[in-house]
Amino acid sequence: MKKVMIVGAGAHECGRFEGKPFTEIGRVAVQRALDDAGMEFKDIQGAFCSRVFLPQCSGLKVLTQFGRTGIPVVDIEAACAASGACLRQAYNAIVSGQYDIVLAFGVEKVGRGFLPAPNYAEWQVRMGLCQNPQYWSMNARRHMYDYGTTIEQIAQVAVKNHKYGALNPYAMYRKEMTIDEILNSPMVCDPMTLFMVCAPNEGSAAMILCSEEFAKKYNKSKPVNIAACEHRICKHPLVQVAAQYFYPFDNPPATTEASMAAYEAAGIGPDDVDVAEVQDTDAFCEIEAIEQLGFCEKGEGGRFTEEGATEIDGKIPVNISGGLISNGEPVGASGMRQVFEIVCQLRGNSGARQVEGAKVGLTHVYGADGHCAVVILNC
């Protein structure tokens, strides 16, 4: 099978940019990816844009600013996993031999008034279980009950992510916080406090993908190989809340399934991963993700975090970008931002946040309706 390389990567900062249209946010990310690749827009043969809350033809609205070259531009949506699904279509378009150079980018602008929670069933809305914090907080409480995970261990995820976020020029929140500040911040949904929860916001990131052959020509920046890109969906009809209690979990969760498929495709295992960006919609979410990705045993995520195994010099550095907790979640672009972080890490370009000798990186996004995408990159 053809090898697919990322030859250009760029991102717009995450945050809230009042008065700045999504077209400009997206344009900056795409231009930076083109510059990084040493490429002009006319070299691109096809494009995919992930976005969730933006209007139709968002991708084309961004790219029209570079000139209309007639190439197909398709918008992709798969909830919070949209970026992973988008990268996967671009990857496929090269593997299938259709194109040699493809652009995949995510762009998003989520207003503060956000969250109609369109993915929750009516009964959940009536019970007030229709937002992310409620879902994850109930999961957290169950994990604490089943495995003795402590609130301090959960808060430690936020301490870590805010610490690294403070070093990331692309992050929205760039301020270290003590565990007390985090535990004492306003309660959102017990046990999750404000500084443990990510903010839906705005941002964009773009990747230029090439066949291996073309990557020899476009090697201005170090090409990074996409070793696997998998997308799975939770097998339970109710992925939210109730599923945890009413369904016997005889099927592995989507994160486990997607990561197992990705490990198999890449021919590596979780122990081979040097750096990971995982979905930390909130602090507990990261604990569940590292267990399901196989970085530690089921139930051990809290202790694993407390012991520093997910720190920059730990067994498996996780969310050294600051994660969603300090970057926020520009929903349709969030996974692409994670890929951007991993590309920088594998190239050795992450400055103060550089994971020493990182050769294999993983990104994980998990979203509404049980969408999960896992991407493995290596160099």
Added chain:
Amino acid sequence: MKKVMIVGAGAHECGRFEGKPFTEIGRVAVQRALDDAGMEFKDIQGAFCSRVFLPQCSGLKVLTQFGRTGIPVVDIEAACAASGACLRQAYNAIVSGQYDIVLAFGVEKVGRGFLPAPNYAEWQVRMGLCQNPQYWSMNARRHMYDYGTTIEQIAQVAVKNHKYGALNPYAMYRKEMTIDEILNSPMVCDPMTLFMVCAPNEGSAAMILCSEEFAKKYNKSKPVNIAACEHRICKHPLVQVAAQYFYPFDNPPATTEASMAAYEAAGIGPDDVDVAEVQDTDAFCEIEAIEQLGFCEKGEGGRFTEEGATEIDGKIPVNISGGLISNGEPVGASGMRQVFEIVCQLRGNSGARQVEGAKVGLTHVYGADGHCAVVILNC
């Protein structure tokens, strides 16, 4: 390159179905495609859903009713060409060797209060040029001026499409109309009257795609080959209205580019096409499409239609389903409905509307921001 076959095709009727959720409309189309293929949902390895005006994760919301098998489901949007783009991703997923059996379906529910016209520039909205009829009516007037096309020739498209729509059990409007009834219906935008214009509405259609090898197993209904599936975008920055007057048209339009690419990929030309479904957002739109697809010379579309060349027994039968004019346009599903019509025609299943001996069929969708998709099927 791997050959890709359609082994199952199904559709929900087009129309307005108050109180019927899109999940049910989509479910019916998918179930009919599964039945047609003699397949169970668990056989599907990946799925793509095209929709434009529906909420996030629409595809998964439809498919959850069949059981959650964990397969990736991605929503695709490319304005009115969404269905073509969707079919193309499914096609690619098989060509790339990723899957052997893929579902591609479109579903849409557009309310009557519709049309925020999100794809028009602010200056166009201010000038009242922000709806499809205005755009096409200005094009029609220009065509009449340049080529002597008459209003009767344009109305003849609607006469023809309503005539065949009356025979189509899936159509929304199933009533023959005289040319006088059409010309005397309320004026929407001069010269386009009400019965010349398509109505945005609701519907769904689904295709099950297989590699050629798997099509030998799933041959309950006659498999139809996807000979080409191309998607291009208009090269002009202003595809709407003004482009016709202020820009020198030194680039071919998107329909010409997409169809040329499709003809080349399929190794056939416009004269080889036996039956076509083209985008008749309104009556003039079909005239422009048949010229740009190469069925007749530039400027000859009106006369070509008047002479009966696009009738069921003409040189190239066009919109024998009744087209958008009598089916309406369930935006994200409209192109898939066209593909459904062509599959039925190539299988010889179109009853009173059967085009004798049809072996090669073409579908064409054209939409906002200049998206165009052309699919060529043969058997």
